[in-house]
Structures are given as C-alpha cells and as structure tokens.
Amino acid sequence: MSFLVWFEIIAACITYGLGFIGNILSLIIFFSQEEFRHVSTGVLFILMTLSNNIHLWTLITEFLAVFNIYVYSGVVLRCRLNYFIQNLSRTMSTYLAVTITLDRLIRSELPMRSRIICTRQNALKLTVVYLIIFSILYSFWFCPMITLNPITNTCYSGQSPIFSDFISNIYLPVRLIIVCIIPVIIMSLANIRMLFNIRQSRRRVDPRNQIDNTNIPAVSTSIITNGRMTPIDRMLFYMMLISVGTFVVTQIPFNIYSLIRANYETLDMYTHLLVRAILLIWSSIYFGIGFYLYCLASPLFREKFIRVTKKLITFICRLRPA
Template sequence: ILKFILSLILVRLFHSVLIRCRIIYWLQNVFRSLSSFIACTISFDRMFRAVYPTRAKHFCTCRLVYRIVFIYTLIFTFSLAFYLFPHMREDSQGICSTELNPVYHMFMTSIWPPIRTFFVCILPVSIMLIANIRLWRRIRASKRRVAPHTSNHVHSTNTETMLLFIAMSNVLAFIITQIPFHIYTIIVHYKPSIVYVRTIMLLWSSLYFGIGFYVYSLTSSYFRSKFTSTIYMCLKKKNTIIIRQNTISQRVPNKI
C-alpha cells in the first residue's frame, strides 16, 4: 500500500539501487511464495483433519507446522536469491531494469514468469482444489453413512460444512487476486505499455493475504472463542495485579 501511494505522488522511498531494485523484489517474491504455500498447506490440513481424524492427532501438530514453515522459508530464501544479483540496475529514467545483461534479462522476462506462475499460482490452486474436492466428498459420504437425526452427526456435519465453506472461500479469493497478477507478469514483456500498472496489480494481489487471514481466523467460531477468552484472561490478570497493588499500598500506612 505504501509503495502504491508513493508511486502516485512520485516519491522515492529508497535511493539505494540495492534496496529498491534487488532486496525489495527479493522480499516480495519470498513472502508471496511463502504465503501461497502456507495457504495451500492450511487447505491440506483442513482436508486431512476431516478425512483422517485419528491420524490428524499425530501429524497435525504445532511442532510439524514450525518445521514446515521453516523449510518453506529456507527453500524460497535461497531459491529466489537470483533477485539479488547485481544485474538488476536502474536505467536512464531511474526505473529498475535487467536489460544491461541480455542473459539475465531473458531469464527474468521470458523464462522466470511462467515458472513462477506455475509454482506460486497454478500448483497451489490445484492442490487447494483437490483438497477441497476430497473434503466435499468426505462430507457427502458422512451424510449418507450416519443416521441424519443424531445430534453428534448434525454437529459434525455442520463443522465439516463450515470448513468446506472456509476452504472454498479461500480458494476463490486466491484465484481472483493472484491469477491477474501472474498473467500480467507473463504478458508485460510482450506489451511494455502496461508496465505502469504493476503497482496496482501488486496491490490487488496482496489483498488475498489479508483476506485469507480473515477467512481462516475471524470466520472460525473456535478462533473467536479462544481469542475472546485470551483477551478476557489478560484483562482479568491486569485487574488482579492492580487490585493487589492497591491493597498493598493501603496496608503499608497502617503498619507504619
């Protein structure tokens, strides 16, 4: 958002070419790839918990989540290090460009965009769709197999339906926000006239990562209850400390 605003008022936030043309592009792609695969992993986690509830207790743990995120971070941090190469420089107009090195320019404009589109957009979308279809089939099979009038079945079905709705909303938001940006990165090399809409497309694609948080967190009744109870306990603990301090301060003069 800050970059979008600064581009409108023609203000340069960073004057260093290393920061503007290399580090920022590198960080953008690292976090974009990391966020896409984390969203994909969350969809797979939701499906695995619904389809294999017994195994999920052993595999779906916080320790495994930390390991997966750490592995993702290492992979994308080092695999995208080519953004830090010194071939990305400023042209005569002060715009970051790779044209000074023909080989690097060909890779960044013709080879890398389709590869990134596949690994960061098409592959996560495909995995999320497969996971959601598997979750949907699990819900249908559960409705047919169990008596529909039992309270436990109704509660389980409602929970699985909510998970399916959240997962499908996440996939839809991912498709709407990510596909336009990746299409732009592929065709911008052939239509240079649209290069000036990059910041707008980047801002649009970044909306997903905020939407994904609200879809998975704030729409979950479990998250809301845990969040509310945590806030309540923090406030209660703070009030208890204040009351104890006031009690101690009142007792001290009496002893004197």
C-alpha cells in the same frame, strides 16, 4: 493528476490500510485463543498472516515508488532485497495456504495418522523447509545486474540480454506455475475431496440413509461429530475455503499479466506501471481481506473478535486516569 491515478491512490490506501489492520486483528484473535494455537492449522494460519503482513509492506513500498516516493534509497534495498522479500513472502503465503488445505484434508482422510502428521512441530518444520527452498529459488534477485534505470529511476534488469531473457522466458513462466497454477490445482482438488468426505459422513450417520459404508473414508471425530463439525473445526474449515476462493480470484490476473508484459510490450512504461499497480492492489486484497471474510463467514470467529474487543476496551478504560 488524472482520475485513474487518484483512484489508484484511494484504492491503495483502503486496501493496504485495512489489510494491515485486519491482519493485526487476526493475529490478536489467533494468539488470544489457546485452542487455536494448539492445532497445526491454527499455527499455519498465524504464520500465513505474518507473511501476508510482510508482503503488504513490500507492495506498499513498490506502489509508492510509482509516484516517486521512495521508502528505500539504495539500489540494494529498493531493487534487490525488497523484490526478494516480496516474492518470498508471496510464495510463503501461498504454500502456507496450500498446507492449511492439505492439513484439513489429512484430518478427514486419515483420522488416526493425522494425530502424528498434523502437529504444530511438523507445521513449523515444514515452514522452515519452505523458507529455505524459496530463499534459494529467489536468490537471483541479489544479482548485481539488477540496478536503477538512470532515466526512469525505476528498477531495471536490462543491462544483460541473458539476464533479461532469464527473467522473461524462465522466471516468470516458472513463477506462474509454482505460485499460481500448482497451488490452485492442489487447493481446488483438496477442497472438492473434503466436501465429498463431509457429505458422505453426514449421510452415513443419518439413520434415514442406509448405505454400504465399507468404501467411504472415515472422517476424524475431531472434525465431524455425529454428522456435525465441532465449532473450532467449522471455523477453520470456513477460513480455509475463504482463503482458497480469494486466492484464485485475486492472484491469477497479476501473474498472467506479468508473463504477458514480459513477452509483449504493447504498453508504454508509464501505462505499464499504472496497470501493474492496479493489479498489485487487486492481488494484495488476498493478503489483507482474510479477517473481514472470516468475520462474515464464521460465527465463532465473530464471537471471539467481539470478546477480544470487549476485553481490550475494558483494559484501556482501566488505564485511563479517574
């Protein structure tokens, strides 16, 4: 095998392996912290991490298929259900990240009403709504025209020109808009607004800054206290910023390439599969790197991780026979 192929294999093993481990550790930390589970932002992070793990699994099965290693043998599981879940979980993770950003924005813009709007029940209800809407949106993946190419043994949708035109000219542009452009715009604007609110709140409580506060939006005392974030909210805010930044960097290339490839087939099939595999690996970084970035950016998250690790080691030591 060529150097590029070996590079992809190593990169995939590292990305997917560390991604699964990171997501599992994140879930352990999330579930072990009562104050985290009792806020809507924490529930949304838990749901997003679960969706990330599901998406990583679908990416692994697709990556292995490039090297003729098939986790699923039947066309229904391999070419229909797997791609349905892959697109559904990608979109769910994306819009859960958007919801996390909006959750924090509402808490800063509407401190009183946020107690009614930003609840765990509403977070779960909205997740169910997302699941229903996006399941309907991606239901076309169960179309019988999606089958296996008898020559290349890859998933194929070219039996019907109408269906191929739908994939190339309607689905991929719509996916780029829904799963990439709209979330990037919403999360970017929301973060800019939140940073502005936090900055204005700190200036307002600073006695050296005597300014007119009538037009400055009030910031929830649960987020800012005496000009400073509470530890749990600081952790959630850093986690949100990291999620947004990583999303922008990792998701745009894959979505743009998918659209270009559908309209301009300048690469042969094998090269296309390799390039797509590379971009899939790059895009999958977003779904598994969160834990490591949270540890780097948030002292409180690191502290909770160390505490949970010590408890786990102590528990394992107690199970060992004397």
